[in-house]
Amino acid sequence: MTTEQIVAQIHKKKSFLCIGLDVDLTKIPQHLVKEEDPIFAFNKEIINATHHLCVAYKPNTAFYEAYGIKGWMALEKTIKYLNENYPEIFTIADAKRGDIGNTSTMYAKAFFEDLGFDSVTVAPYMGKDSVEPFLAFKDKHTILLALTSNVGAFDYQTKKIEKKELYKQVLETSINYKGAKNLMYVVGATKAEYLTGIREIISDNFLLVPGVGAQGGSLSEVCKYGMTKDVGLLINSSRGIIYGGSGLDFAKIAASKAKELQQQMKKELEKLC
Numbered sequence: 001m002t003t004e005q006i007v008a009q010i011h012k013k014k015s016f017l018c019i020g021l022d023v024d025l026t027k028i029p030q031h032l033v034k035e036e037d038p039i040f041a042f043n044k045e046i047i048n049a050t051h052h053l054c055v056a057y058k059p060n061t062a063f064y065e066a067y068g069i070k071g072w073m074a075l076e077k078t079i080k081y082l083n084e085n086y087p088e089i090f091t092i093a094d095a096k097r098g099d100i101g102n103t104s105t106m107y108a109k110a111f112f113e114d115l116g117f118d119s120v121t122v123a124p125y126m127g128k129d130s131v132e133p134f135l136a137f138k139d140k141h142t143i144l145l146a147l148t149s150n151v152g153a154f155d156y157q158t159k160k161i162e163k164k165e166l167y168k169q170v171l172e173t174s175i176n177y178k179g180a181k182n183l184m185y186v187v188g189a190t191k192a193e194y195l196t197g198i199r200e201i202i203s204d205n206f207l208l209v210p211g212v213g214a215q216g217g218s219l220s221e222v223c224k225y226g227m228t229k230d231v232g233l234l235i236n237s238s239r240g241i242i243y244g245g246s247g248l249d250f251a252k253i254a255a256s257k258a259k260e261l262q263q264q265m266k267k268e269l270e271k272l273c
Helices: 003-013 038-053 068-085 101-114 128-135 166-174 189-201 219-226 250-270
Strands: 017-020 056-058 090-097 119-122 141-147 183-187 207-209 233-237
Touching: 003 250, 017 038, 017 090, 017 250, 038 068, 038 250, 056 233, 068 090, 090 101, 101 119, 101 128, 119 128, 128 141, 141 166, 141 189, 166 189, 183 189, 189 207, 189 219, 207 219, 219 233, 219 250, 233 250
Parallel strands: 017 056, 017 233, 056 090, 090 119, 119 141, 141 183, 183 207, 207 233
Antiparallel strands: none
C-alpha cells in the first residue's frame, strides 16, 4: 500500500484511526473462549464492526506469540482475512524488530511476504544496517520507534549527546537511509509537546501515535502540532476500543467507541480544508 492510498482512505472515511488488535484471552468475552480459535473469532467480529471507521489495524505480535503456534496461526488468519475482505485497510505488525542485516531481512520476509503485512515497527538501536533491509521491500513501510509514550522513554530517548536529544539524532540519521521515503515513525501522544520539533526534522512522514485515551494523550494536541497537509497521522487506540464491552454485544460497543474517535477526527480533518 502506498502513502497516497493511505491518504485517500483517510479522506474517504474521514478518519485516521488505527485500531490495535491486542488480544488477551483473559479479557475477551467468555462466550468466545469456547470457539475453536477464540483469538481469530474475536478479531473477526471487531474488524467486521469497525472497518468502516478506521484506516489501519495494528496487532501487537506479543499478544499472539504468547499463545505459541495457535496464537501465530490466529495472527496469520487475521491478516489473511483483512487482506481478502478489506484490502483498503493498512496493516501494521507491531513487532518492534531490529537486528543485524541478514536477520532483519528474514524478519522483513516473515512479515511482508509470508504474513502479508503492509508495515512493521522497528527499533533503531542497532542502526542503519538493521533498518535498511526492511526498507528494501517495495510499497512496504517501516515504522521506526522515535519517541515512545512510556515512562521509560526518558531513560534514553530524550538524553542529550553533543547537545542534541537522542531521538532527534535518530530522526536526522534515518532520513538519509536508502528507501527512507517509506519510513514512518512512532511518536507517543503523551509527548505531544515535542511534535513541533519533530516536524521540523520530518515534515511529511506519517507518524503512528499511540497513547490517546487510555494513556492520557490528547487528540487535539497531537493534531495541532503533528498534522500535515496530507494528515500525516495514524492515531492508535487498542484497549479503549476492543475491550469496551464483554457481552454478546462487545463488537457493537467497540464500534461505538471507534465512532467517537472517528467523529473527533472528522472535525480535525475539516480544519485542513
